[in-house]
Amino acid sequence: MEAELFPRARHQVAPGAVHVPDWLDPGCRRELLTACRAWARPPAGLRTVRTPGGGTMTARQVCLGRHWYPYGYARTAVDGDGAPVKPFPAWLGELGRRAVADALGPAAVAPAPYDIALINFYGADARMGMHRDADEDSDAPVVSLSLGDSCVFRFGNTATRAKPYTDVELRSGDLFVFGGASRLAYHGVPRVHPGTAPPALGLTGRLNLTLRVSGF
Numbered sequence: 763m764e765a766e767l768f769p770r771a772r773h774q775v776a777p778g779a780v781h782v783p784d785w786l787d788p789g790c791r792r793e794l795l796t797a798c799r800a801w802a803r804p805p806a807g808l809r810t811v812r813t814p815g816g817g818t819m820t821a822r823q824v825c826l827g828r829h830w831y832p833y834g835y836a837r838t839a840v841d842g843d844g845a846p847v848k849p850f851p852a853w854l855g856e857l858g859r860r861a862v863a864d865a866l867g868p869a870a871v872a873p874a875p876y877d878i879a880l881i882n883f884y885g886a887d888a889r890m891g892m893h894r895d896a897d898e899d900s901d902a903p904v905v906s907l908s909l910g911d912s913c914v915f916r917f918g919n920t921a922t923r924a925k926p927y928t929d930v931e932l933r934s935g936d937l938f939v940f941g942g943a944s945r946l947a948y949h950g951v952p953r954v955h956p957g958t959a960p961p962a963l964g965l966t967g968r969l970n971l972t973l974r975v976s977g978f
Contacts, residue, residue, distance in 0.1 A: 769783075770783035770784070771783070772865075773930075775917050775928050775930060775944075776917065776919075776928070776940075776943070776944045776947065777942060777943040777944060778866065778870075778903070778940060778941045778942030778943045778944040778945065779917060779938070779939070779940040779941075779944040779947065780865040780866060780938070780939050780940075781930050781932070781936065781937070781938050782861075782864065782865050782936065782937040782938075782939075783933065783935075783936050784933075784935045784936065785861065785864065785907075785935060785936060785937035786907060786909075786935040786936075786937070787935075788935075788962070788963075791909055791934065791935055791963060792963065794907065794909060794969075794971065795909055795963060795964070795965055795969070797851075797854075798824075798881055798909070798969055798971070801824050801826060801848055801881065802824050802881075802883070804843060804845070805839075805843055805845030805846075806824070806825075806829065806838070806839040806842060806843065806845040806846060806847050806848055807824055807842075807843075808822050808823065808824045808883060809822060809823065809824070809839065809841070809842040809843075810822055811823050811831070811832070811841070812832075812841060813832055814832055814833075819890070820884075820885075820887065820888040820889050820890075821882040821883060821884045821888040821889070821890055821951070821970075822882070822883045822888075823880060823881065823882050823883070824848075824881050824883075825839075825847055825848075825878070825879065825880055825881070826847065826848050826849065826850040826851075826854070826878065826879040826881070827847065827849065827850030827877045827878040827879060827976070828847060828877075828878050828976055828978070829842075829847040830878075830880050830897065833896075833897050834897055835878070835897060835898075835976065835978070850876070850877050850878060850879055852875075854876070854879060854973065855875045855876040855877065855973070857905075857907075857973070858876035858905045858973035859871050859872075859875075859876065861905045861907070861937050861939055861973075862902075862903050862905060862939055862941070864937070865903075865937060865939035866903060866939055866941060866942075870903055870941055870942070872900065872902030872903070872975050874900060874902065874975050874977065875975070876902075876905070876973045876974065876975055877974075877975060877976050878898070878973070878974045878975070878976045879971055879972065879973050879974070880971075880972045880974070881969065881970070881971050881972075882969070882970045882972075883967060883968070883969055884911070884913065884951065884954045884967055884968040884969075884970070885954075885967050886911075886954060886956035886967070887954075888951075888954060888967075888968075889950075889951060889952060889953070889954075890950045890951040891923075891950050892916065892918060892923035892927075892948045892949065892950040893923075893948060893949070893950060894920075894946050894947065894948050894949075895945075895946070895972070895974065896946055898974055898975065898976050898977055898978075899976065899977030899978055900974070900975040900976060900977030901941070901945050902941065902974070902975035902977075903939050903940060903941025903942070903945065904939070904940050904941065904945070904972055904973070904974055905937070905939050905971075905972065905973040905974075906932075906937070906938040906939070906940075906970060906971070906972050906973075907936075907937060907970070907971040907972075907973075908932045908933065908934060908935065908936045908937075908938075908968065908969070908970055909934050909935070909959075909963065909965060909968070909969040909970075909971075910934055910959040910963065910965040910966070910967055910968040910969050911934075911954050911955055911956060911957070911958045911959045911965075911966075911967055911968040912931055912932065912933045912934070912954075912955045912958040912959075912968075913931070913932050913951050913953065913954045913955065913968055913970075914929050914930075914931060914951065914952050914953040914954075914955075915929070915930045915931070915932045915938065915949065915950075915951055916928070916929050916930075916949060916950050916951070916952055917929075917930060917938075917940070917944075917947060917949045918947055918948040918949060918950075919947055919948065920943075920944070920946050920947050920948070922948070923948045927948075929952075933958070934959055934960050934963060934965075951970075954967075954968050
């Protein structure tokens with residue numbers, strides 16, 4: 763993407779919810795992409811998530827630490843190939859703690875380590891409906907890291923999937939952290955902008971890594 767007249771600035775979208783543009787440097791983006799490609803391979807690799815109503819999510823997913831399925835966690839890919847879930851690496855947890863400290867301040871960093879990651883891959887037509895990250899036993903902030911194509915990230919309120927909400931453009935390398943009063947806010951991805959990934963990254967589509975503390 764061409765240089766902009768005014769650099770994008772960090773922005774508090776709601777109390778406890780902060781967007782930090784370009785938080786990941788280019789080297790870290792490439793390292794994360796390489797890791798995601800390894801994690802996406804079987805066993806317990808990238809899979810299509812099926813909803814309780816019989817539908818499927820358009821974004822595909824792979825998990826680390828614990829396997830998420832609607833609406834709980836397991837140690838194996840219970841709705842996939844049944845293999846044990848891949849381990850959550852300590853370096854990724856440290857990245858999550860640093861992200862929270864940078865976005866919300868050191869006091870917001872949870873004493874418990876980050877131990878779960880949900881990694882979603884969005885193709886050109888993929889979407890994510892409004893939902894809450896409410897299946898953990900911890901209220902530690904959620905860390906969201908974006909790679910590849912830009913998207914519209916819709917950040918709402920804690921009471922309803924409807925308005926009020928704020929639409930934020932997330933680009934490759936951006937960080938979004940939400941905790942405190944916004945930890946259980948509804949959020950989703952109504953649109954991906956195909957072909958907007960930085961060519962040097964070598965990714966077609968969008969990857970989103972969300973890091974969480976399980977509390978289990």
